[in-house]
Each structure stands twice: as structure tokens, then as C-alpha cells.
Amino acid sequence: xxxxxxxxxxxxxxxxxxxxxxxxxxxxxxxxxxxxxxxxxxxxxxxxxxxxxxxxxxxxxxxxxxxxxxxxxxxxxxxxxxxxxxxxxxxxxxxxxxxxxxxxxxxxxxxxxxxxxxxxxxxxxxxxxxxxxxxxxxxxxxxxxxxxxxxxxxxxxxxxxxxxxxxxxxxxxxxxxxxxxxxxxxxxxxxxxxxxxxxxxxxxxxxxxxxxxxxxxxxxxxxxxxxxxxxxxxxxxxxxxxxxxxxxxxxxxxxxxxxxxxxxxxxxxxxxxxxxxxxxxxxxxxxxxxxxxxxxxxxxxxxxxxxxxxxxxxxxxxxxxxxxxxxxxxxxxxxxxxxxxxxxxxxxxxxxxxxxxxxxxxxxxxxxxxxxxxxxxxxxxxxxxxxxxxxxxxxxxxxxxxxxxxxxxxxxxxxxxxxxxxxxxxxxx
Numbered sequence: 001x002x003x004x005x006x007x008x009x010x011x012x013x014x015x016x017x018x019x020x021x022x023x024x025x026x027x028x029x030x031x032x033x034x035x036x037x038x039x040x041x042x043x044x045x046x047x048x049x050x051x052x053x054x055x056x057x058x059x060x061x062x063x064x065x066x067x068x069x070x071x072x073x074x075x076x077x078x079x080x081x082x083x084x085x086x087x088x089x090x091x092x093x094x095x096x097x098x099x100x101x102x103x104x105x106x107x108x109x110x111x112x113x114x115x116x117x118x119x120x121x122x123x124x125x126x127x128x129x130x131x132x133x134x135x136x137x138x139x140x141x142x143x144x145x146x147x148x149x150x151x152x153x154x155x156x157x158x159x160x161x162x163x164x165x166x167x168x169x170x171x172x173x174x175x176x177x178x179x180x181x182x183x184x185x186x187x188x189x190x191x192x193x194x195x196x197x198x199x200x201x202x203x204x205x206x207x208x209x210x211x212x213x214x215x216x217x218x219x220x221x222x223x224x225x226x227x228x229x230x231x232x233x234x235x236x237x238x239x240x241x242x243x244x245x246x247x248x249x250x251x252x253x254x255x256x257x258x259x260x261x262x263x264x265x266x267x268x269x270x271x272x273x274x275x276x277x278x279x280x281x282x283x284x285x286x287x288x289x290x291x292x293x294x295x296x297x298x299x300x301x302x303x304x305x306x307x308x309x310x311x312x313x314x315x316x317x318x319x320x321x322x323x324x325x326x327x328x329x330x331x332x333x334x335x336x337x338x339x340x341x342x343x344x345x346x347x348x349x350x351x352x353x354x355x356x357x358x359x360x361x362x363x364x365x366x367x368x369x370x371x372x373x374x375x376x377x378x379x380x381x382x383x384x385x386x387x388x389x390x391x392x393x394x395x396x397x398x399x400x401x402x403x404x405x406x407x408x409x410x411x412x413x414x415x416x417x418x419x420x421x422x423x424x425x426x427x428x429x
Contacts, residue, residue, distance in 0.1 A: 003050075005050050005053055006028040006049070006050075006053075006067075009030075009053070009056045009057055009060065010030065010031070010060075011028040011029060011030060011056070011065070011067070012028070012029050012030070012031065013026060013027070013028055013075075014026070014027045014028075014029060015027075015075075016095055016099070018091055018094060018095060020090075020091070020094055021071070021087070021091055023071045023076070023077070023091070024071075024076060024077060025068055025069070025070070025071060025076045025091070025095060026049075026068065026069045026074060026075040026076045027066060027067065027068045027099065028049050028065075028066075028067040028068070029064070029065065029066050029067075029099070030060050030064050030065045031064075032064055032101075033064055033101075034101050034102070035101075036062070036063060036064050036101060037063055037064070037101060037103040037104065037105065037128075037277075038063060038064040038065070038066055038100045038101040038103070038104045038105070039059060039063045039064070039065055039066070039104070039105045039106070039107060040066045040067075040068075040092075040096060040100055040104060040105070040106045040107070040126075041065065041066070041067045041068075041106075041107045041108075041109075041112075042068065042070070042088075042092070042106065042107070042108045042109070042112030042113075042115050042116050043067075043068075043069075043070065043073070043109055043110070043111075043112045044109050044110025044111035044112045044113070044136060045110060045111045045136070046073075047073065047109070047110070047112075048069045048073050048074030048075075049067035049068055049069050049074060050074070051109060051260065051262070051263070052067055052107070052109070052262060054262060054263050054266035055262050055266045055269055055270050055273075058266070058267070058270040059270055059273070059274075062274065063105075064100075064101055066096075066099055066100055068092075070088055070112075070115075071083075071088070071091070084209075084210060085111055085114040085115045085118060085137055085210050086118060086210060088111075088115045089115045089116075089118035089119050089122065092115065092119055093119055093122060093123045093126065096119075096123075096126050097126070100126065103128050104126055104127065104128060105127065105128055105129045105130070105131065105277060106119060106120060106126070106127045106129075106130055106131070107131040107133065107273070108130075108131070108132055108133065108135060109133040109134060109135075109260065109262065110133070110134055110135065110136045110233070110234065110259065110260075111136045111137060112135075113132040113133060113134065113135025113136060113137075114135055114136055114137035114138070114210065114212075116130060116132065116135075117130070117132070117135065117212070117215075117216070117220070117246070118212070118215065120220055120221050121215050121216075121218045121219075121220055122215070124219075124221060127221050128221060128222075129221050129222045129223070129224070129276065129277055130220060130221050130222070130223045130224070130246075131223075131224045131226065131273055131276065132223065132224070132225050132226065132242065133226045133227075133260075133261060133262055133269075134226070134227050134228055134231050134233070134234050134259050134260070134261070135225075135234070135238070135242065136233070136234045137208065137210045137212075138212065138216075138238055138241065138242060138408065138409060139235070139238060139241075139386065139408045140211070140406065140407070140408045140422050140423045140424075141208040141209065142406055142423065142424055143384065143386065143406045143407075143408050144208060144235070146406070211420075211422045212409065213409055213411070213420035213422045214420065216245050216246075216387075216409050217245065217411065219247065220246040220247045221247065222247055222249045222276075222280075222282070223242075223246045223247055223248045223249060224248075224249060224250045224251075224252075224272070224273065224276040225239050225242055225243055225246075225248060225250070225251045225252070226251075226252050226253075226254070226261060226262075226269065226272070227239040227251075227252075227253050227254070227257075227261070228253075228254050228256075228257030228258045228259055228260070228261045228264070229253050229254060229255040229256060229257060230255075230256060230257065230258055231257070231258055231259045232258060232259065233258075233259040234259060236253065237342070237364070237366055237386070238386075239251060239253065240344045240345070240366040240367055241366045241367050241386045241387035241408070241409065242387070243345075243367065244345050244366070244367025244368065244387050245367065245387045245409065248283060249276065249281070249282050249283045250272075250276055250283055251283075252272055254268075286310045286327075286328045287310060288310055288311065288312050288328065288330055289310060289311045289312065290311075290312045291311065291312060291313050291314075292314060293313060293314065294313060294314050294315035294316070294317070295307070295308070295313050295315075295316055295317070296317040296318075296319065297316075297317070297318050297319065297321065298319040298320055298321075299319070299320045299321035299322070299324070299339075300319070300320040305318065305321055305324040305325075305326055305341070308326045308329045309326060309327050309328060309329070310327065310328045310329075311328075311329060311330070312329075312330035312331065313329075313330075313331050313332075314331065314332045314333070315331070315332060315333050315334075315335070316329065316331045316333070316334045316335070317334075317335045317336075317337070318334070318335070318336045318337070318339050318341060319337045319338060319339065320337070320338050320339060321339040321340075321341060322339065322340050323340050324339070324340070324341050324342070325341075325342045325344060326341060326342070326343050326344065326346075327343075327344040327345060328344070328345050329343060329346055329347070330347045330348070330349075331347075331348050332348065332349065332350045332353075333348065333350050333353060333354065333355060333356070333357070334348065334355070334356045334357075335356070335357045335358075335359075336356065336357070336358045336359070336361040336363055336381075337358075337359045337360065337361060338359070338360045338361060339361045339362075339363075340361065340362040340363075341361070341362075341363055341364075342363075342364045342365075342366060343363070343364070343365045343366070343368065344366050344367060344368075345366070345367045345368050346365050346367075346368035346369075346370070346388075347368055347369050347370075348368075348369075348370045348371065348372065349371045349372075350371065350372045350373070351371065351372065351373060351393070352373055353372065353373055353374075354372055354373070354374050354375070354376060354377050355370045355371070355372035355374075355375050355376060356370075356375065356376040356377075356378075356383075357376070357377050357378075358376060358377075358378040358379065358381035358383060359378075359379045359380065359381065360379070360380050360381060361378075361381045361382075362381065362382045363381065363382070363383050363384070364384045364386065365383075365384065365385050365386065365388050366386050366387065367386070367387045367388065368387075368388050368389070369388070369389040369391070370388060370389070370390050370391065371391040371392075372391070372392060373392070373393055373394045374392055374394045374395045374396070374397075374398060375390050375392050375395075375396050375397055376396075376397045376398070377397075377398045377399075378397065378398070378399045378400070378403065378427075379399070379400040379401075380400070380401065381399075381403075382403075382405075383397065383405055384405065384406045384407065385405075385406075385407040385408075385410040385421070386407065386408045386409065386410065387408065387409045387410065388407070388410045388411075389410075389411050389413070390410060390411070390412045390413065390414075390421075391413045392412075392413070392414050392415075393414075393415060395414075396412065396414060396425075396427070397427045398427065398428075399427045399428050401428065402426060402427075402428045403426070403427050403428065404424050404425070404426055404427075405424065405425050405426075405427055406423075406424055407421040407422065407423070407425070408422055409422055410422070
């Protein structure tokens, strides 16, 4: 049960009842000044409004604050059917209009970031701007497990980072071997008999089971993304995917922070949030250096993949490069051999051939657009799409062996068919 921490900040407790969900929500609010903008702060799984206490004093100098305990957390007690981001968002869309000022900003942390995105996209008048702190629930459950495991190994044992592809491959194999228990666990029987009605376990599973494919490509308000570089709960790579999908004006990564940078760097967080709110400038697109030439990068020959950042080539060949990140590369085709590479905001346009050919490689794409006759041909390789638009007129992916591929929040245009890809798909010859 939460304590009376809020009294130290002059916050006023208010309990609001929702007839729609037959549940009460406890809010904590600064004395209201309707002429000032307000900020609503939404916490995550296992937390409460208290998760923001380190930034309350400074933010309240210029804004009316509205914090809350989501039903089932803190002082708010809710019905069992409400423990999912979608239902929390619907609840708050119902309650917030009478509680916030005419100009309102939303800050969401962890699961609260997922809830906040859904509020902002479905009820734009409630979120003039959106701030996401280590937002959760955007990767499909299979990709999530792979990246959490790989990042944990890399953060705990830096020398083992080179084995992250192996870790992902092992987890992927386990995911295919073991049945997915999510549906059973989230059923009424599973919640009661297996999870013992534990709100943290139920909500964590509900977040992983959420899919925003139908919503995420709607116009979002100006968005600021904040992340901890060593977040063991929500992979930092998700910040790159969200920055592509949302109307992102700024991204800031605290390299050494974990899942709650607002607790570790409160002053910096407040300063960056206030700068974002007061500044109407958008994030500038990178200047792409255009070349009509081909390029080969071989890391065994000490070539640097940094040459590929913010550039455009015809054919790009990458050989023997491990755990490299490449941002804002444009090309007609990419060939990757014996490498592990992450492409951030990748663009490929090739209507006459494959967009990518992979051989003994692990490739992740975090945001981007790929147009081709066939998106990829892969041999003994892993390929993952996160927040990508795929346009293919022949086939999606062809593999020399039966292979399970992962994608999150990816939209596929295949011939005259459009569908969302959020989960796994089997590919082969």
C-alpha cells in the first residue's frame, strides 16, 4: 500500500470513480491553476505515482501536475478485467478531460508509456506533447525475450557481447519449442489459479501481449523519447523503433541509466522535458551524403562501418563485422556476409531485385522502409524487422532453410495485400 509521500510536495489526493469500469482511481494533483499548462504522469507495472516523486518539485514550478495510481497499484483498486494498457488508456480517456487543463502534456514511464501513446493517438486533445521514458510493450513477446536476454548478457559481461547473436538464436529456438502460455495465464482461470491474481505478473503479461499495429501509424503529437542505455527491462533499441514510428522531435539516451532514469537523473530529466515543451522546433532529418557508387566494408581489413552512416550508395556489401550499428543508410541493395549488424532507419529501394542478401549473418532493422521485388534472400541467417514498412511485388523473404523470422509493428505491402506483421512467420524456399 502506498504511503502519504505526496503530502511532502503539496499534492492533493482525489479519488475518482469510473462507472464504465466500476473502479476507483486515486489522483494526486497540485493546486489547480487553469491558465497554466498541466502535465499528466502515468507509471508502469509494479509502480505507482510515487515513481515520479524525484521530479515533482521541479516540474510543479511551471505546470499543474496530475499523477495517478493505475487501478490495482498504489491506492487504486480495480476490477480484474482492466489490467492491460489498452483498458487503462480507455479508462483515462474517460476520466482525464475534467481533471486536466486545456493544454495538457503526458509523461509515461514503462507500461505508462504504452498507455500514454494510446491516449495521445486516440484522444489528441489530451496530449499536446508526449514524453516517453523507457516505454514498454512495443516489441512482440518473442522478440522481447530475445533482446532482453542478449542485452543482459552484453551489459553484465561486456566481453560476451559478441555472443549476443548466439543468445538470441538460442532463445528463438526455445520460443519455437515451448508453447506460448500467455493466453492461458491471462484467462480468468490462469490469473486465479496460476498467477494467484498477482497484479504485477498479470499486467506484465498483458503488456507483452498488447499489439498496437492498428494504431501506431496514426499521427502522434510531438514526442520526446528518453531511455536508459542499460535498461534491463525494456531494450534500448526500442527507442530507435519508436523514434521512427512517432512524430519524434528529440531522443535522449542516458548511457549508464537503467529502467527509471527519472529517478537516477531527475534534474537532467526535468531540464530536458521543459526544453522540449517550450521549444517548437522539430528534430532535423540527417543530411544524407549521396553517392552513385558501390562500397564494400570488411571489418577484418579494419574498414569502419561509420562510413555508412547518413549515406546513400547503390550496392553496399558488409563483410565480417560484428555487433555494429548503422544509422540512416540509403541503398539500392545490401549484401551482408558473416556479420551481426543493426540498421537504424534504413531505406532501400530496388524494384528489380532483392533488397537484401544475407549469408551467415544476424541482421536487425529498427525503423525504415524497404521496397523491392523480394525483400530478402537469406542463407543460414537471422533477420528481424521492427517498425518497418515492407513493399514487395514478388515475395517477402526467401530462405535456403526453413527459418522463423520475427517482426514487431511492421507493415507489409505484398502485391495488392496490406497486413500487419507482429510476431513470427515461417519462411523457406
